[in-house]
Amino acid sequence: MRKKNSWLNNEINRIAWLDHYTKPEKVEGAIKLDSNENFALSKDFVTSMAFEAAKHVDLREYPLDQVGDLYAGLAKYVGVRAECVGIGSGSDQIIELLLSTLGGRHATVFSPTFSYFINRCELHGIKVYQVPLEPNFTLDKKAFVKAAKKSDLVYICSPNNPTGNQFDRQEMIEIIDSLENRLVLIDEAYVDFADYSLSRDALKRNNVVVLRTLSKAFGLAGARIGYIVSNKEFVKLFRSIIQSPYPISTLSLAIASAILADMEHVKHTIRSVKSERERVFTRLSKIDSIKIFRSDANFILIETGKNYQAISKILHSNGIVVKLLGNIANHKGCMRVTIGTQEMNDKYLKCIEQTI
């Protein structure tokens, strides 16, 4: 029996009460607009790519040279050298690894942001300073830098989840450059839909790690492939010591390399998601009683105010699943909605337009 006040008991109690990420529920046959996956990429395309890739792997062996192929494919896509790329089992796992090795004692984030990051800091006993964004979701640079300078780790989500926006590029560079000696983690999970990436800027600095993923634009959320871009010394440390020897399965490595070798289709879907984002934004902007926030990602944040319950209900009864966030600071009844195919988006728009 564990003693009531033992270290183990206290620690288990502390962990048991922490906020944690709740996985979305699987609703059979639903129009899935809750997790920012890329459904503009057809299931047939991804499946046939996976089948073809599977023919060339030998699952009896540990993955060896396939890792190098993926570094090369990712490096080409991002426009950096292969030695500046590391991989992990989704960017979630990379966050976890960095927190457990280099998280320090204090982290700074702006808020709202990707709640998983905050939850994981708390799990690791890292205290998180949360600097609120302005009501229109811009950043108070001075307040952010002031808090960040007191911390060991700084997390910047760009574009930000759930608000969808990227901050001014020059402003970001100035923030990063004022935070030497701290680990600056820039989460670019949605950058493929945005105007700029800081990946190449990370190479010139010794404390900046850019985190990216194939879960969103590349339609491979189920294959669990995340990656970092950083200076080559950091990546060397990451690959050899921080990350375990075989970070992802041979099958996932082969699928990822295959999709990176055939980028035209992915690029086409990114363009179509961006044009759908514009169309959905324009349509929703015409509705006076809700507020829409401009997005650089593959989702849009909507403040529905007193229409929250009615909209949630109609979406539910039409089998449309979105991320229901409730109140965010002074914004009432917020929902985050993934941009899907034109057909999916039309069904969603129809529900909203009919309700209010």
Ligand SMILES: Cc1ncc(COP(=O)(O)O)c(C=O)c1O
């Ligand atoms: C900002 C952000 N970072 C990271 C992730 C995790 O991505 P992955 O599937 O690579 O673990 C997500 C997923 O929703 C996200 O929104």
